[in-house]
Amino acid sequence: MKIVILDGFTANPGDLSWQELEQIGHVTVFDRTDPTQTVARAADADIVLTNKVVLGRHEIEQLPRLRYIGVLATGYNVLDIDAAHRHGIVVTNVPAYSTESVAQMVFAHLLAVTNHTEHYAMQNRADGPGCALHAPLQPNGKAAAGEADCGPTARWSRNADFCYWDTPLLELAGRTFGIVGLGHIGSRVAQIAQAFGMHVQALTSKPAASLPPGIDKVALPELLHTSDIVSLHCPLTPETRHLINAETLKLMRPTAILINTGRGPLVNDADVAAALQANRLYAYCADVMTTEPPEVDNPLLHQPHAYITPHIAWATVEARTRLLQTAIDNVRAFVCGTPQNCV
Numbered sequence: 001m002k003i004v005i006l007d008g009f010t011a012n013p014g015d016l017s018w019q020e021l022e023q024i025g026h027v028t029v030f031d032r033t034d035p036t037q038t039v040a041r042a043a044d045a046d047i048v049l050t051n052k053v054v055l056g057r058h059e060i061e062q063l064p065r066l067r068y069i070g071v072l073a074t075g076y077n078v079l080d081i082d083a084a085h086r087h088g089i090v091v092t093n094v095p096a097y098s099t100e101s102v103a104q105m106v107f108a109h110l111l112a113v114t115n116h117t118e119h120y121a122m123q124n125r126a127d128g129p130g131c132a133l134h135a136p137l138q139p140n141g142k143a144a145a146g147e148a149d150c151g152p153t154a155r156w157s158r159n160a161d162f163c164y165w166d167t168p169l170l171e172l173a174g175r176t177f178g179i180v181g182l183g184h185i186g187s188r189v190a191q192i193a194q195a196f197g198m199h200v201q202a203l204t205s206k207p208a209a210s211l212p213p214g215i216d217k218v219a220l221p222e223l224l225h226t227s228d229i230v231s232l233h234c235p236l237t238p239e240t241r242h243l244i245n246a247e248t249l250k251l252m253r254p255t256a257i258l259i260n261t262g263r264g265p266l267v268n269d270a271d272v273a274a275a276l277q278a279n280r281l282y283a284y285c286a287d288v289m290t291t292e293p294p295e296v297d298n299p300l301l302h303q304p305h306a307y308i309t310p311h312i313a314w315a316t317v318e319a320r321t322r323l324l325q326t327a328i329d330n331v332r333a334f335v336c337g338t339p340q341n342c343v
Contacts, residue, residue: 001335002025002044002045002047003026003028003046003047003048003049003331004028004042005027005029005048005050006033006049006050006051006053007031008030009031010051011323011324016320020325024328024331024332024335025046025047039059042059043062043063043065045066046066046068047066047068047331047334048066048068048069048070049069049327050079051073052078054078055084056079057083060080060084060087064087066087067088067089067090068089068334069091069092070091070331072323072324072327073094073314073323074095074096074097074098075263076091076093076343077236079091081343090339091343092334092339092341093341093343094341095184095341097319098185100188100318101313103185103188105261106189106192106259106261106313107192109287110172110257110259110285112307113170113282113307114169114170119167120165123155123156172198173197173198175199175229176198176226176228177190177199177200177227177231178200178202178203178224178230179193179200179204179233180202180220180231180233180243181233182215185233186204190215193229200214201215202215202218202223203217203219203223203234204217220243224248224252225251225252225253227253227256228253228256228257229257229259230256230257232258232259232261232266232267233261235263236262242265242266243267244258244267244271244272245271246268246274250280252275252280254279254282257282257284259285260285260288262288264292269299272284273300273302274299282305284300284307286300287309287310
């Protein structure tokens with residue numbers, strides 16, 4: 001049994017092990033695979049594991065030996081599922097492995113906006129060599145006119161009062177948290193939001209009577225208009241692509257915070273950037289982008305109130321350990337004739 005992993009680096013950059021998979025068959029791991037290399041590298045494989053490397057109809061038709069594709073993720077939009085099924089190829093994914101980690105990232109982003117912990121920590125980190133300015137700050141906490149702050153340590157040490165803040169500091173309790181999509185991650189986010197003392201409302205296909213206590217079912221216009229925070233957790237479909245756009249952004253409060261840890265194309269990047277630029281949106285927090293890596297001229301990268309992280313919500317060591325273990329279990333189940341997590 002020949003097993004090929006086309007892009008193993010992101011899931012396992014070396015801190016985890018493929019050893020258990022190697023007990024099933026001969027394993028070849030490629031850190032990354034260019035689209036021009038996909039067919040050649042998978043040509044002799046019975047089993048292929050992929051995260052972001054595309055296996056479309058063109059590639060699948062050139063891989064007559066292939067019997068199994070394991071996606072090292074929950075989403076499987078990198079595959080032509082119909083083509084795989086036509087060729088008798090079993091396809092599996094890894095559901096729900098990152099629920100806790102992604103929910104944690106939602107609130108890491110939210111707290112970055114409301115509390116700015118890293119901002120203040122950076123201001124008060126030890127100076128590097130060559131700092132020449134040690135002038136005291138004015139009572140308003142700012143350097144004197146014409147003087148630049150020499151470094152993080154100087155900020156608090158030279159402050160006139162026992163504390164200072166140069167950003168708004170916001171409390172979450174009592175605010176309204178709107179969730180678009182109430183699956184595994186959305187439901188966990190709702191629980192955490194409630195623990196912070198927030199009122200939770202959701203756009204969901206689930207019946208209102210089946211929702212957990214304290215979660216109100218609302219339509220999208222009401223959710224956008226009445227929420228202080230909006231967090232996106234719905235799948236990417238033709239109906240949800242650019243769900244957040246120039247028109248729907250008009251429904252949101254200028255004080256609202258928008259969070260996207262779902263899929264980049266759920267929002268129109270240019271429209272969100274324009275709303276930030278015009279102060280019609282307080283902040284945009286995203287761990288996903290329409291194109292990854294994003295183009296250097298993506299307008300969101302130039303907005304100071306856009307908080308962008310490089311698609312790392314899923315990447316905690318705990319989540320990746322669950323990912324690899326489930327992916328290996330999927331392969332083992334297939335080899336034993338009882339495939340699981342099929343799509």
